[in-house]
Amino acid sequence: MSSRKFLFVKYFFHPFYVFLLFFLFFFFPTFSFTQEITINGKIIDSEFEAPLEGVNIILSLESELKSCIYNNYNISSDTTKLYVFSVFSDTSGYFIFNSIPLHKKMFNCYITASRVGYKNFNKVIVIDSSTFLTKTKIILTVDVILEPSIISTGEITVVSTKYNTFLKDTPFSMEILEKEEILKQPATNLPTLLDTKAGISFVKDGVWGAEISIRGLTRNNVVFLIDGNRVETSNDIAARLSLVDLYDIEKVEVIKGGSSVIYGTGALGGIINVVSKSGNFSNKTSLGGSLLCSYSSVNNEKLINLSFLVSSRLYYLKLAGTLREAGNLNTPMGTVGNSQYKDDNLSLSAGLTPLKNQKIKFSFQRFSASDVGINGGFGIFPLNALVKYPYEKRELTSFEYISENIYSGSAFNINKLSFKFFYQTVLRDVEVLQNQSQIVLDPPKQIINTTKLTPNSKNYTVGLQLQSDIIFLKRNYLIFGIDFWNRTLDSRREREQFIISFDSSGNNILSSTYKLTGERPIPESNFESFGLFLQNELSLPYFSYGNNTSKIILGLRTELNKISNSKVFNPVYVIINNGIINYNPEGQKVLWNERNIINSSFSANLGVLLSAFNDIDLTFNTSYSFRSPSLEERYQYIDLGSLVRLGNPDLNIEKGIFFDFGIRTWKQNLNLNLNLFTGFFSDLVIEIPGIYENRTALIKNNSGKSRIYGFDMYFSYSPSSFIDLLFYTTISYTRGKDTENNLDLPQIPPLNSRVGLKTVIPVFENLFSIDFSTVLYARQDKIYKGETETPGYVIFNTYINTKPVFIYRKSKYIIFYLGVENIFNKSYKNHLSSNRGNMYIEPGRNFFIKSTINF
Structure with a gap:
């Protein structure tokens, strides 16, 4: 794997891609x-x-x-x-x-x-x-x-549909997190913010690392993208959604359910697409920027973010950076040890219009974290272990070329042709200080002290996409494309031990040996995906009875996955006192043989938006989707001192059929989004208790048939246009059943709701607005074997944001955001949390303040 650093050059300058770019520039004149x-x-x-x-x-x-x-x-x-x-x-x-x-x-x-x-x-x-x-x-x-x-109208532009459209114009069930919402709340990571949306719950693996559950499906069943580029890394310990700078986000788009099938494998439960802040072309040269500072009391978190932007008719350039540091988390039950973190981000985006109707876009992101405590991960680490991420890094380089208004004819028009290339690395180091002793009584007696384990993984993902947008027969908007991505995984682990050997009596020490064992938790492996996708939107103006236009969307995708791995031994090497590496140690055996696996899959979705009445739309979505098991699920061998977690190369593809029915209304004083959903799944990957080498193990296997169903709703109402007063609520209910064995599915969130009131105090209406919010969770007693019931709880939050305070004319101003979460310092547990031992308690009372200066 020594040539990994040349992977970007290898793929980007491949003759096929060079020819493709030449073809785009010179053979598609506008x-x-x-x-x-x-x-x-x-x-x-x-x-x-x-x-x-x-x-x-x-x-x-x-x-x-x-x-x-x-x-x-x-x-x-x-x-x-x-x-x-x-x-x-x-x-x-x-x-x-x-x-x-x-x-x-x-x-x-x-x-x-x-x-x-x-x-x-x-x-x-x-x-x-x-x-x-x-x-x-x-x-x-x-x-x-x-x-x-004070109320939204649904005219928010979304891009995760593979083409730009309004939120109210798509039949898909979606949630949008805007940058304004990020500013108004304190948050350690993205899942904490998305938890406020209907049908979405966060899953904690500690304070810094977290995931989300979309209608009961999480981790490997949810595709995570940054600007449409896949983020591929291990999900056993949550980290991928934490490798994002919250203040470099323009918005986050979530498609709930299987309607996102054109994104390919993994989109069984939905997708999360982070749209990063970028520049815009302007009618005159302009220069601007912002400075943001924030502080949270619950973990003494301090953050600073600085950004600059220059734009003109021909180009734009944006540069931004963030520094953040936090100590241990305070809860009503005390301080959570080893929950500190540090991270930083540097991002650059640029755009150029070299010719009329042509654009070139470039972006670079480098997010890194250090000294991140992992106080969660139950079942992976020993209870007495001190675990942290010494260093984490995600680096993304992306290039995109767009040609518009290519051809116009009587029957069809080629509106856009785009080509995108990206290269992304995710480097993850883990340090486990466990001081675990094992006494071997069989002669000769030994005491084996395992002091430290240092797993690490290097994930390299390269991808490209070619997409065309075509209008034909006036009412059909067709997108057609091909995409390819390849993930290469290099995973290693070192185990540090001190072995004390005794004589035959078992009382006298004969020797003390230092032993360093090198292992591969997962063999050197690759996951390649090649897909063809097609999606057509048919407008039906004659079937529109309201203000919106009725439409039908049909999406199709066929995909070929190739999974390969090299032969790997366990252990790979051993170093004894003399420092000499032994690549053929005693007891070495083959853990995984070299294999090549090919999966082919087909998926489809149908979406209908019916403008039935004035300002009222009905929606229907159905899909058939799939997921090819990940490299970790196929090959992992996790042994960190607790139970063993073992992969299975012979796993079948997960499959799902999904249905969603919805009703929406977008009015000046009232919004309603209500969706009923159900999904039928087969061959979901689960962990089954077993024995491996006389040790307790969790072994990956396919389950039989499952069903997940429920509803989610968002409602907001403003009684008068003359008063800034908004009542809002979300309600989410999900139920999961193993229909073959009549068991409840694991990791299903309980019934939950959020109720809030946004308003201004008349005397201070020109100074600030205030948001009172209540979070309610019901008891969860529909649990899988091994899970524990969690009681319900209610917590109260208050958020305040000031009106702009101008510091220079009308273009430079400062805004303050402040508030308190968990006002009454309530002690509660999130059911989906995977914190181990007594680390089940969520954050206590948190006072926060932010200030942003725009210049």
Whole structure:
């Protein structure tokens, strides 16, 4: 594996990829139109007259213009001749639609601007065709003023559908976490924030490391992506969702259930896609940035984040960094030892428009953590062990090329062709200080003191994707693509022991030996995936009875997986006192033989959005999805001083059939999203108790048939547009059954709800707003064998955020966020927590404060 560092070069400069890029640049010239229009403007907050960043501006054109695409936004193409383009405002509030091609026909411009926390802005501009008699290019300036709003309208742009669309326009069951929500709450990791969403619960493996459960499915059944790039690493001890800088996130999109089948293996329970903060092209050169500082009392966490952004019509560049450090966690039962952590992040993103309708995007992220205490992981480590991550690192490099408005014809239009390449490394070191002694009484008597274990893994993932967006027969928006990714795993472990040998009497010491044993928990292995995917959205305007457009989405994917591993011995080597490595030690045996496994799979999903009544939509989703077991599930050999956990190379593919029924309403004063779901699964990978080498072991195996069902709901209501008052609630219920053995499934969250009230105090309405929140969990007594029942609990939280305090004109300002969680210092246990021993107690009362300066 010494050539791993050259893996990026090896894949990127492969002749096939070089030829592909050459083909994209020179053989897909963009379609040339004779007329162009440029629209620019500035977004202003009506209350403070300050510029607004990150506002989504939608431009709709009604004309004889043939279908095309702009800034990665899909175009509707029905009989109304309505074409849609999308951009975002920069740090100074500016936006631009640059050189949009037109025909010489009279047309209307419909402009919509939306952002979380504001009412939508709508404006119509009519341009007469006589304007084209003397001008081949029209330039319009439109200033947009947004009024604050306490309720969401569903007009949030989402990208995890493989094309840009509004949240309210997709039939998929989705949850969105916006950057504004991240600022208003304290959080150690991403799962803690996503836990506030309906149908999502966090799973703790300690304070720093955590996972999420989506409707009862978690870890390997949920695909995690950063900007559409897969993050592949071990999930036995949660870490992947903690290797993300919370303050480098624009938003997080979660597709719940199997509707995300076009992402391939692992999406049985859903996907999480982190959309990182990036720059935007601007109509004038602008420079901005922000400084954020925060403090939390519950673990003495201190954080600082600094970012800079420069943008223009031709390019943008964003640079950001974060430093964070925390001590041990305080709970109502005392301090949790070994729960400290340190981490940092550096990110860079850049964009370039070298030619008209062509974009090049580049991003780099480097997240690292050190001295991270692991106070959880029950069943893996001995109870008296001190376990930590000495060093963790995730590094991502991504390149994307986008060509738009490629071809326009009478029957179909090629709106976009994109090519993406990424290379990601996840390095994980573990240190286990256990001081565990074993007495061997058989002559000669020995005392074996195992003092330290140091497992580590190096995960290298390389991937590429080619996707085309096509409109045909006016109402069909088709995406077609191929993707490939390869994960290479290099896993090692060293075991440090001191062995004291006695004479035949067992009383006198003969020798003391230092022994270092090298092992491979998992053999050198690869997981390759090659997939073809297709998804078509059919608009049905004649079946639309409300304000939205009815549509049907059909997605198909076929995938080929190749799993291979090298032959591995146990132990690999032994070093005794003299320091000489022995690669053929006594007792060495073959742990895994060399193998090559090929799995082929097919998956499909169908989604229906029916605009049944005014502002009321009905949704239906069904899917057939799969998951090929991971490298860890097939080959792992975890022996860290407690029980042994063993993989199984002969595991079958997991399969699932999923159904989801929903009703939605998006009104100016009321939102409702209610979904009923059920899933039928076969061959789920579980751990079965067994014996390995006369030791208690958990061995991977396929279960029979299972069913998971339930419902989740989000509801919000604002009684008056004249009063900033919002009542909101979420309710989530999940039930899991092993239908073959009539048993409850493990790791199923109990019934839970969140009830809250957001408002302003009249006397201080120009100073701050306040959010009172209550978290309620029911008792969980539907448990799997070996699990323990958990009682219900209620905790109370309060969040306050100030209005902007301007420090220079209307463009530089500071905002404070503060509050207290678990106000009454309630002692409670999260059912899904895997903390071991007496470490079941969640955080105690936490006072926090944040300040962000935008400049």
